[in-house]
Amino acid sequence: MSAFTSGSLTARNLHLSFGSNHVLRGIDLQVEKGTTASVIGPSGSGKSTLLRVMNRLIEPDQGDILLDGRSVLKDNPDELRQRIGMVFQQFNLFPHKTVVENVSLALRKLRKLPKEQARAEALEQLDLVGLKHRADARPGNLSGGQQQRVAIARALAMKPEVMFFDEATSALDPELVKGVLALMADLAKGGMTMVVVTHEMGFSRNVSDTVTFMDGGVVVESGAPEQLFTAPSTERLKSFLSDVL
Amino acid sequence: MDFSQFLNTFFNWEAMAEVIPSLLTVGLPNTLILAVSSAIIGSVAGMLLAVMGVSRTGPLRWIARVYTDIFRGLPAAVVILIISIGLGPVVRELTGSSNPFPLGIMALSLMAAAYIGEIFRSGIQSVEKGQLEASRALGFGYNASMRLVVVPQGIRRVLPALVNQFIALIKDSSLVYFIGVLASQREIFRVGNDATANSGNLSPLIAAAILYLVLTIPLTHFVNFIDHRLRTGRPEKRQPDDAAAVVGKGAQA
Numbered sequence: 001m002s003a004f005t006s007g008s009l010t011a012r013n014l015h016l017s018f019g020s021n022h023v024l025r026g027i028d029l030q031v032e033k034g035t036t037a038s039v040i041g042p043s044g045s046g047k048s049t050l051l052r053v054m055n056r057l058i059e060p061d062q063g064d065i066l067l068d069g070r071s072v073l074k075d076n077p078d079e080l081r082q083r084i085g086m087v088f089q090q091f092n093l094f095p096h097k098t099v100v101e102n103v104s105l106a107l108r109k110l111r112k113l114p115k116e117q118a119r120a121e122a123l124e125q126l127d128l129v130g131l132k133h134r135a136d137a138r139p140g141n142l143s144g145g146q147q148q149r150v151a152i153a154r155a156l157a158m159k160p161e162v163m164f165f166d167e168a169t170s171a172l173d174p175e176l177v178k179g180v181l182a183l184m185a186d187l188a189k190g191g192m193t194m195v196v197v198t199h200e201m202g203f204s205r206n207v208s209d210t211v212t213f214m215d216g217g218v219v220v221e222s223g224a225p226e227q228l229f230t231a232p233s234t235e236r237l238k239s240f241l242s243d244v245l
Numbered sequence: 246m247d248f249s250q251f252l253n254t255f256f257n258w259e260a261m262a263e264v265i266p267s268l269l270t271v272g273l274p275n276t277l278i279l280a281v282s283s284a285i286i287g288s289v290a291g292m293l294l295a296v297m298g299v300s301r302t303g304p305l306r307w308i309a310r311v312y313t314d315i316f317r318g319l320p321a322a323v324v325i326l327i328i329s330i331g332l333g334p335v336v337r338e339l340t341g342s343s344n345p346f347p348l349g350i351m352a353l354s355l356m357a358a359a360y361i362g363e364i365f366r367s368g369i370q371s372v373e374k375g376q377l378e379a380s381r382a383l384g385f386g387y388n389a390s391m392r393l394v395v396v397p398q399g400i401r402r403v404l405p406a407l408v409n410q411f412i413a414l415i416k417d418s419s420l421v422y423f424i425g426v427l428a429s430q431r432e433i434f435r436v437g438n439d440a441t442a443n444s445g446n447l448s449p450l451i452a453a454a455i456l457y458l459v460l461t462i463p464l465t466h467f468v469n470f471i472d473h474r475l476r477t478g479r480p481e482k483r484q485p486d487d488a489a490a491v492v493g494k495g496a497q498a
Contacts, residue, residue, distance in 0.1 A: 057381055082384030092379035096398050106383045109393065151379075158383065 007068035014063035041214035085155030093139035145176030272433035279418035287357025294362030316359035349421035368399035
């Protein structure tokens with residue numbers, strides 16, 4: 001897998017409330033350039049919301065977000081999101097467009113590449129995820145695992161500096177999970193900066209450089225995977241791990 | 246009333262034959278002009294209303310809501326009369342033209358826009374939230390996301406309902422006769438109605454009714470066809486067994 005022009009990502013003291021529901025209560029997260037941070041925790045702990053706040057799909061109430069050491073809160077949010085790729089639990093491919101059009105749409109309309117060049121680059125990305133041969137199919141005719149790999153290609157096509165994965169394998173049939181996880185591990189090895197919200201403890205433990213355990217809108221514990229998985233220092237992480245492992 | 250009298254009243258072939266040329270050369274083109282132009286204008290205005298209706302700006306949503314409530318709640322005949330009586334003299338003053346078609350088309354379009362706007366809005370709102378989110382995450386702004394991702398999917402889902410609205414326009418175009426039209430400006434209903442009034446025989450009106458059905462029935466079947474196609478996708482190649490076998494089919498029927 002080719003090398004990426006990735007950058008570091010920092011979240012500082014992020015707060016977010018929906019009405020009286022205080023979803024994020026001061027989150028700090030540091031992801032060094034070229035490393036993978038996985039975020040684990042029970043559902044409702046604010047993991048997915050954290051991703052959406054860090055690419056400003058939801059604006060934080062308080063705190064700061066830094067990309068490559070520079071605050072991005074004053075930037076145009078649309079331009080910020082072009083620098084951060086995101087992969088969703090439900091794939092969210094555009095069903096009215098073919099596979100290759102899904103990947104080339106942003107290249108054509110945002111990068112303003114001519115149609116032929118955008119298609120060529122999209123085909124290249126599809127080749128990297130092993131789906132060039134399905135370029136002209138509709139997403140609906142692909143398996144879930146294939147759809148998720150297309151979604152990854154769609155995000156990678158914009159040459160992002162950071163990739164977010166929001167429970168990317170949770171909606172997949174068990175036998176399809178492996179292929180997507182292997183692709184994500186390849187990206188991590190290739191030097192992509194990644195934030196991976198996941199329930200796959202094996203991936204979190206074996207692939208990521210740091211693990212962050214969230215519960216109730218706060219970071220309860222974070223550090224190297226070996227440390228968290230073998231010697232959790234809080235009761236909350238201990239009981240979470242005993243539930244999921 | 247004996248049977249021959251019944252036949253003569255409804256199916257007098259001579260009376261029908263007499264009216265058919267003007268139904269086809271006068272009524273049909275005028276009906277199509279009214280229905281097609283108001284379908285086009287109504288669709289464009291309806292799309293505008295739909296996008297306003299789901300807008301993030303409160304006043305825009307409010308304007309769309311009020312407009313839709315008013316024009317969906319009024320009978321077509323009332324709108325056509327109010328528009329023609331109210332605006333007719335103004336238009337005549339300004340343009341010197343007393344052609345009733347622009348006002349008729351306007352009245353039909355104003356109402357069609359309200360219905361079509363609701364159709365488009367329901368389609369747009371039925372598109373999963375994740376679609377907008379995925380588009381925004383790629384770096385598209387709200388407007389580009391709606392234009393490229395959400396609205397095209399929404400339209401596809403409501404094509405059947407949209408064609409139903411076009412059928413309604415073909416029928417409602419008959420109400421334009423309220424405005425008062427020249428002989429050459431009559432649409433299908435008025436041509437049939439005039440002939441019936443002159444002859445005292447209902448057959449010309451039956452001929453007009455049949456012509457409406459010739460226009461609308463293919464459209465209703467076209468709706469069913471695209472509805473089916475949208476549900477199931479392009480027909481896969483049928484296996485010879487599927488096409489031929491009678492085994493097990495009885496249970497489904």
